[in-house]
Structures are given as structure tokens and as C-alpha cells.
Amino acid sequence: MTTNEASRPVRRGPYAKSAERRHAILAAAHDVFAARGYRGGSLQDVADRVGMSQTSLLHYFPSKSDLLIAVLNWRDSITGDGSTPPDPEEGLVDAVLRQARFNERIAGVIELYTVLCAESVTEGHPGREYFTDRFQKLRRSYTRRFRQLAEDGRLRDGVEPEVAAATLIALWDGIQTQWLLAPESVDMAGTLRGYLELIILPE
């Protein structure tokens, strides 16, 4: 048992409760930052939701900015953002549309991303590096995929892979903002599909 605890300290071990607490805090902070932003959301709001005092919360995350970074990284693990796709044979169009529809169903995921991303360009915002890095990685990743499509003769003539990558990311982010303000007037997946079908030729 003791050896088992040592090899799997997360479950039933001495740190089990601590890990659960951290998880509960991350979930609560996700909701608060999504609904009110980083500057607008308070540690007290988060503590109230998880049912603990604000000072106890700071025992797990030593400062508000630490909590923000942890929430952003946790978001990646929830949405699968940046990780390998479930099906390596899945095409780019299907992968994008599946992700878009998935995000739409998880309450708060799009709010969190949209609100914090724009907020991160403000002075002294602790999330700025996260978003700068994310965009750089995303642009490179999509550029590679469009370049591969071009080699396969499936990218429309005149479309630059780099431009298509930046365009897809920008379109995705922008349509999410419109959707947040008017869900009934915007079809996120349909808009993305419209662009991708414009530049990607059928097999």
C-alpha cells in the first residue's frame, strides 16, 4: 500500500484531497474569469463558488496571476487544444468543424478564450505571453497543414499557406465573438466550413 501510494500519489494518497481541491478551484476560476474577465473577476468570487475562504484559495495558488495561468493551461487540457488529434487520418476540415461544434457545447469555454485573449493585449496583463505563444504555434501548425494540402494539389491556386493559416485562425476567433453577442444570428461551424470549402479542393 505504501509503495502503491508512492507510485500513484494522486488517488487515495496524502495529496488526493489537495488535488481535488485544486481541480475544484480551477473549475470555479474558469467560470469566474469567463463571466467577468481577469480584471473583473475577484478571488473572492472564486472562493465563494468553491466554498472556501479567499485566503485558503491563495494556499493553492499563491497569486491571482498564477491562478490565471493555471486556468489557461487547464483549458488546453479540457478542449484538447494543441494536443494530437484523436484520429490522425481525420482531414483538416473535419477536425476544425468537430472542434468548433465541441467548444460550442461546453459552456464558458469560448467566453473564457475570447474575453481573456483580447484582455491580454492590455498593459501588464499576465496572460499576454500565453496568447502570443498560442497564436505563433497555431499559425505554424496550420501553415504546415495547408502546405501539405498544396503539395497534394488540393489547395486552390493563388492561396498562400501562411495567409490561409492566419485567416482561418482570425475567422474562427472573430466568429466566436459575434456568436457570443448574438448566438441566433451566427452559424460558427457553417461560416468556417464556407471558408475552408472555398480554398480546399475536394479529393
Added chain:
Amino acid sequence: MTTNEASRPVRRGPYAKSAERRHAILAAAHDVFAARGYRGGSLQDVADRVGMSQTSLLHYFPSKSDLLIAVLNWRDSITGDGSTPPDPEEGLVDAVLRQARFNERIAGVIELYTVLCAESVTEGHPGREYFTDRFQKLRRSYTRRFRQLAEDGRLRDGVEPEVAAATLIALWDGIQTQWLLAPESVDMAGTLRGYLELIILPE
């Protein structure tokens, strides 16, 4: 002279100084909200920039949210957003690219718009109505223009005017965000041109 004052009360009239003050406050608030957001920017910051006390500032704008609305409307008048184009004969592509290049040169205009737009989707944000209305008007306006192009046989087959409108707006907003975080890596006007040339056929 008195009749002249009555017909043009803004210049040299009794309210001339007051109007100048309001203008100076709007410019300062524009900078502050662009750099720190609505929640992150304080009235004290604005007052310091314009060289007056925070309480004197509230003499011109009775509350922080009133100041925000005034800044948003003032922004429209600076950028010409929503007003009639300078040249009615100017094509859609030229108008979009000219506006994009113009905004890029006015420091803070894109920051203000991007930061406040996303922030406005948060709980109880006073700018929400402004942005909801703006998107609705923009979508309708661009939909009309694309529909006209379709009637002229200049819209690519299969492109829906409504989808193209939402796509153009989303792309524009999204590429601005990427540009704010990495100006050297993003070509705003080039990206917009790439999309428009994809869906609009040459005359």
C-alpha cells in the same frame, strides 16, 4: 457677433471651453481604455492625463459608464465607422483596404475596439449594447453590398452574401487581435485582400 455666437455656439461662445474640455477628456479616456480596458482603466488615470481632478471629470461625464459610451461613439466619428464612404463610386475591396490601413496608423484605435469588444461580453458591461448593435448593422450593411455584387455577377458561385458578410467582419476583427500581439508577423490588409479576391470576381 452675438447672433454669430448663437448660430455657432461651439466656437468662441460661452460653451467653447467646455466643449474643448470634453474633447480632451474623450481623447484621454480613449487612450486609457485602449491601454487598460474599461475595468482596468480608472477615472483617475483619465483625469491625470487631461490635467484635472477626478471629481472635475465627473462634472462632464456623470459616471464611468457614461464616459465609455461617449468614447465609443466618438471613436465612430474619428474613424468614419458607420458613416457614408468618402467616394460613393469606391468599390468594396478598396473601401475595406483603405479603412484597414487607416486604422493601423491611428494609435490606439484598434486596441480600443478589440479590447472593449471582447470585454463587452462579460457580465454587466456597459458597452454590450453598443457592440451588439454594431455587429447587427455591419452584417446587414455588408450583406447588402455582397448581394449587389452577386446581382452584378461578381460574387463567386456558391458564396452566400450573409455568410460572406459575417466572415469578412470576423476575419477583420480576428486579424486585428493577431496583429496587436505580433505586428511583424501579420499583414492585416493583405489578409483581408486575400479573402476578398477569393470571393469577388474582377470586373
Added chain:
DNA sequence: GTCTATATGTAGATAGAC
């Protein structure tokens, strides 16, 4: 119109008892 003074509220973070 402009200011000082202040009311009132809230924030993030620390100290230290238990």
C-alpha cells in the same frame, strides 16, 4: 467649473491562531 475632503466599497495579499 474646479477643487479638497470624504463616504463607501472592494481588491489582493499577509500574519498568525488553531
Added chain:
DNA sequence: GTCTATCTACATATAGAC
């Protein structure tokens, strides 16, 4: 690990003198 109490800072807004 959790709490109460508190520190320090800063916010928006009001009252009222000049």
C-alpha cells in the same frame, strides 16, 4: 490546511467650499 483579522491600496461617487 483552514480560518479570522488586518494591511494597504485603490476604486467610484458624493458633499460642499470657493
